[in-house]
Amino acid sequence: MKSYLRGDRGFRAMMAELLALYRRQTQDIPRSVSEFLEVQRDTVARIEQLRGAPLAGCDVLEIGPGQTRLFLMAVGLTNRAVGVDMERTPDHLGLAALWRIWRKNGSLRLVKTLGRHALGVDRRTRAELARQLGVRKGQLRSRITEGDAMALPFPDASFDAVVxxxxxxxxxxxxxxxxEVARVLRPGGVAHMITHLYTSHTGAHDTRLFADPHALPPWSHLRAKTRALVQSNSYLNEWRLADYRHVFEDHWPGHSDWLGIEDYPAQSDLDTLRAAGELQGFSDxxxxxxxxxxxxxxPGTTVAN
Known part of the structure; x- marks a missing residue:
């Protein structure tokens, strides 16, 4: 399977998406990094609570760290952290690297990678991460292994935490x-997964909604009247909430979960659509x-650090 990004649109559409992405990611980098660190600390705190031990000197795996790799860099300051991704994006682009990205993952990924490097998105974000963590930029490192989340290239019981x-x-x-997550975790190890739900307002991954939630009518991709307005930018499996919960319970018995509720659309927006006979097949x-x-x-005994 190639990168999840879809590359079946024209050059102008790709450039428009790149510009929107740049504006969203660079409009307030200090705030974005601060918000990331808050999520990262919450994640680490939850892992430590479940492990019953600090997350330090541990083997940590991140599935799909993306191009910025902030979690890997932050957690890697005190742990042996590695990421696995379908595409191992180089820090320095050469002709060979560009050819490999285009051949493996298509023109959309190539344009995005070039844009991020040319506009300095990752460089500026990592510099801000180092500043807020109080470390030198050179201390922020990341190790990426190319591989598939559905067939992880690691032996059994390799990690204390998988995120x-x-x-x-x-x-x-x-x-x-x-x-695979259950397989590579050690006894007492912890999995922490955040899944963007397809049935949410932004679940179709139309980048316009990430910049402005009001850019499209509520739940456009789930409604026959508005579905044609949506331009998804990635492959989506379209799983429902119940599907995930069923599978996670099968492989992670006794797991817990929590739902992040969107401010918009509001319950009143949903009530209006339901009164018009729409979205009847979905739960609130x-x-x-x-x-x-x-x-x-x-299950098992927490491995001592």
Missing amino acids: STSVFEHLEHPDRAAA EELRASVLITYWRK
Whole structure:
């Protein structure tokens, strides 16, 4: 399977998406990094609570760290952290690297990678991360292994923690990835997964909604009247909330989860659409929730650091 990004649009559409992405990611980098660190600290705190031990000197895997790799860099300051991704994006682009990206993952990924490097998105974000963490930029390192989340290239019981953010919705077989997470975790190890739900207002991954939630009518991709307005930028498996919960319970028995509810669209927006006979096949819970946060401790004794 190639990168989850779709590259079947024209050059102008790709450049418009790149510009929107740049504006969104650079309009307030200090605030964005601060918000990331808040999420990262919450994630680490949850992992430590479930492990019953600090997350330090541990083996940590991030599935799908993306191009910025902030979590890997922050957690890697005190742990042996590695990321696994379908594409191992180089820090320095040469002709060979550009050719490999285009050949493996298409023109959309190539344009985005070139744009991020040319506009200095990652460089500026990492510099701000170092500043807020109080470390030198050179201390922020990341190690990436090329591989598939549905067939992880690691031996059994390799990690004390496995995390991922907004990856499972892009997988053709999330059940296989869940089984792989259970396999590579050590007894007492912890999984922490954040899944962007397809049934949420932004679940179709139309980049216009990430910049402005009001750019399209509520839940456009789920309604026959508005579906044609949506321009998804990635492969999505279209799994429902119940699908994820069922599979996670199969592979991670006794797991817990939490739903992040969107401010917009509001319950009143949903009530109006329901009164008009729309969205009848969906629960309020899955429509209002943007993300499913799932955590699980593998049975067994926590491995001492």
